[in-house]
Amino acid sequence: MTHDPYAPPKSDSRDAAGLRQPxxxxxxxxxxxxxxxxxxxxxxNSLALGGPGxxxxxxxxxxxxxxxxxxxxxxxxxxxxxLSIYARMxxxxxxxxxxxxxxxxxxxxxxxxxxxxxxxQAKTKGATxxxxxxxxxx
Ligand SMILES: [Zn+2]
Numbered sequence: 622m623t624h625d626p627y628a629p630p631k632s633d634s635r636d637a638a639g640l641r642q643p644x645x646x647x648x649x650x651x652x653x654x655x656x657x658x659x660x661x662x663x664x665x666n667s668l669a670l671g672g673p674g675x676x677x678x679x680x681x682x683x684x685x686x687x688x689x690x691x692x693x694x695x696x697x698x699x700x701x702x703x704l705s706i707y708a709r710m711x712x713x714x715x716x717x718x719x720x721x722x723x724x725x726x727x728x729x730x731x732x733x734x735x736x737x738x739x740x741x742q743a744k745t746k747g748a749t750x751x752x753x754x755x756x757x758x759x
Contacts, residue, residue: 647754648740656740657756663710664759671703671721671728678724697721704731711758712737712745 648656674696681693705718708731717734720727738745740755750757 646741646752652740653754653756660710660739660756660758663706667703667706667710669703670699671707674699674701674703674721675724675728697724700724700728704728707731708734710739712739712742 677696678693678700679696681689681691681696683689684692701718701721703718704721704727705715708717708720709715711731711734713734717731720730723730736745736758737743738750738753738755739758741750741753743750743752745751745757748757749755
Protein backbone atom coordinates (compact mmCIF):
# COMPACT_ATOMS: atom_id res chain seq x y z
CA MET A 622 0.00 0.00 0.00
CA THR A 623 1.65 3.23 -1.11
CA HIS A 624 0.63 6.55 0.28
CA ASP A 625 1.68 9.91 -1.15
CA PRO A 626 2.83 11.95 1.88
CA TYR A 627 1.92 15.19 0.11
CA ALA A 628 -1.63 14.19 -0.73
CA PRO A 629 -4.34 15.72 1.47
CA PRO A 630 -5.86 13.18 3.87
CA LYS A 631 -9.04 11.66 2.48
CA SER A 632 -11.96 11.69 4.86
CA ASP A 633 -13.54 8.71 3.14
CA SER A 634 -10.35 6.62 3.20
CA ARG A 635 -11.26 3.11 4.33
CA ASP A 636 -8.26 1.21 2.96
CA ALA A 637 -6.80 0.59 6.41
CA ALA A 638 -10.05 -0.58 7.98
CA GLY A 639 -9.39 -4.24 7.17
CA LEU A 640 -6.25 -4.29 9.28
CA ARG A 641 -7.86 -2.95 12.39
CA GLN A 642 -8.93 -5.07 15.30
CA PRO A 643 -11.86 -4.39 17.58
CA UNK A 644 -10.76 -2.77 20.83
CA UNK A 645 -12.18 -0.47 23.46
CA UNK A 646 -9.94 2.53 22.82
CA UNK A 647 -10.03 2.74 19.04
CA UNK A 648 -8.46 5.80 17.48
CA UNK A 649 -10.16 7.63 14.63
CA UNK A 650 -9.48 6.99 10.95
CA UNK A 651 -7.75 10.36 10.58
CA UNK A 652 -5.57 9.66 13.60
CA UNK A 653 -4.66 6.24 12.19
CA UNK A 654 -3.52 7.80 8.92
CA UNK A 655 -1.61 10.52 10.74
CA UNK A 656 0.32 8.01 12.89
CA UNK A 657 0.98 5.81 9.88
CA UNK A 658 2.49 8.73 7.97
CA UNK A 659 4.53 9.75 11.02
CA UNK A 660 5.92 6.22 11.43
CA UNK A 661 6.84 6.04 7.75
CA UNK A 662 8.58 9.39 7.93
CA UNK A 663 10.52 8.37 11.07
CA UNK A 664 11.52 5.07 9.49
CA UNK A 665 12.86 6.97 6.46
CA ASN A 666 14.71 9.56 8.56
CA SER A 667 16.21 6.93 10.82
CA LEU A 668 17.60 5.05 7.80
CA ALA A 669 18.77 8.26 6.11
CA LEU A 670 20.87 9.15 9.17
CA GLY A 671 21.83 5.73 10.52
CA GLY A 672 22.86 4.16 7.19
CA PRO A 673 25.50 6.76 6.24
CA GLY A 674 26.46 6.95 9.92
CA UNK A 675 27.35 3.28 10.04
CA UNK A 676 29.19 3.51 6.69
CA UNK A 677 31.25 6.50 7.85
CA UNK A 678 32.11 4.67 11.05
CA UNK A 679 33.41 1.67 9.10
CA UNK A 680 35.37 3.89 6.68
CA UNK A 681 36.77 5.94 9.57
CA UNK A 682 37.85 2.85 11.47
CA UNK A 683 39.57 1.45 8.39
CA UNK A 684 41.53 4.69 7.90
CA UNK A 685 44.31 5.63 10.23
CA UNK A 686 45.14 8.90 11.94
CA UNK A 687 43.22 12.08 12.71
CA UNK A 688 41.14 12.07 9.50
CA UNK A 689 39.90 8.54 10.15
CA UNK A 690 39.10 9.44 13.75
CA UNK A 691 37.11 12.49 12.68
CA UNK A 692 35.20 10.53 10.04
CA UNK A 693 34.18 7.83 12.52
CA UNK A 694 33.20 10.51 15.03
CA UNK A 695 30.81 12.04 12.47
CA UNK A 696 29.57 8.52 11.71
CA UNK A 697 28.85 7.83 15.38
CA UNK A 698 26.94 11.13 15.64
CA UNK A 699 24.76 10.24 12.64
CA UNK A 700 24.18 6.71 13.91
CA UNK A 701 23.11 7.96 17.35
CA UNK A 702 20.70 10.44 15.70
CA UNK A 703 19.27 7.72 13.43
CA LEU A 704 18.88 5.19 16.24
CA SER A 705 17.26 7.79 18.45
CA ILE A 706 14.52 8.28 15.83
CA TYR A 707 14.26 4.49 15.45
CA ALA A 708 13.82 4.04 19.24
CA ARG A 709 11.11 6.71 19.32
CA MET A 710 9.33 5.10 16.38
CA UNK A 711 9.22 1.81 18.31
CA UNK A 712 7.74 3.48 21.39
CA UNK A 713 10.95 3.83 23.42
CA UNK A 714 12.81 6.80 24.83
CA UNK A 715 14.97 8.63 22.26
CA UNK A 716 17.83 8.20 24.75
CA UNK A 717 18.13 4.63 23.46
CA UNK A 718 19.85 6.27 20.49
CA UNK A 719 22.95 6.51 22.71
CA UNK A 720 23.31 2.76 22.04
CA UNK A 721 24.78 3.94 18.74
CA UNK A 722 27.96 4.58 20.73
CA UNK A 723 28.27 0.78 20.90
CA UNK A 724 27.91 0.61 17.10
CA UNK A 725 26.66 -2.80 15.89
CA UNK A 726 26.10 -4.15 19.42
CA UNK A 727 23.90 -1.15 20.22
CA UNK A 728 21.90 -1.68 17.03
CA UNK A 729 21.34 -5.33 17.94
CA UNK A 730 20.10 -4.37 21.41
CA UNK A 731 17.61 -1.95 19.83
CA UNK A 732 16.41 -4.59 17.37
CA UNK A 733 15.58 -7.10 20.12
CA UNK A 734 13.79 -4.60 22.37
CA UNK A 735 10.05 -5.33 22.31
CA UNK A 736 8.06 -3.04 20.04
CA UNK A 737 5.72 -0.61 21.71
CA UNK A 738 2.82 1.31 20.23
CA UNK A 739 3.88 4.80 19.11
CA UNK A 740 0.48 6.09 20.26
CA UNK A 741 -0.18 4.42 23.64
CA GLN A 742 3.11 2.63 24.50
CA ALA A 743 1.38 -0.74 24.83
CA LYS A 744 3.46 -3.72 23.67
CA THR A 745 2.45 -4.55 20.12
CA LYS A 746 2.61 -7.52 17.78
CA GLY A 747 1.47 -7.54 14.19
CA ALA A 748 0.32 -4.65 12.02
CA THR A 749 -1.85 -2.78 14.52
CA UNK A 750 -1.85 -2.06 18.24
CA UNK A 751 -4.43 -4.26 19.99
CA UNK A 752 -4.98 -1.63 22.67
CA UNK A 753 -5.74 1.48 20.60
CA UNK A 754 -5.85 0.35 16.95
CA UNK A 755 -2.92 2.55 15.92
CA UNK A 756 -0.59 1.25 13.20
CA UNK A 757 2.32 -0.63 14.79
CA UNK A 758 5.92 0.22 13.89
CA UNK A 759 7.68 -2.19 11.51
ZN1 LIG B 1 -1.63 1.64 21.00
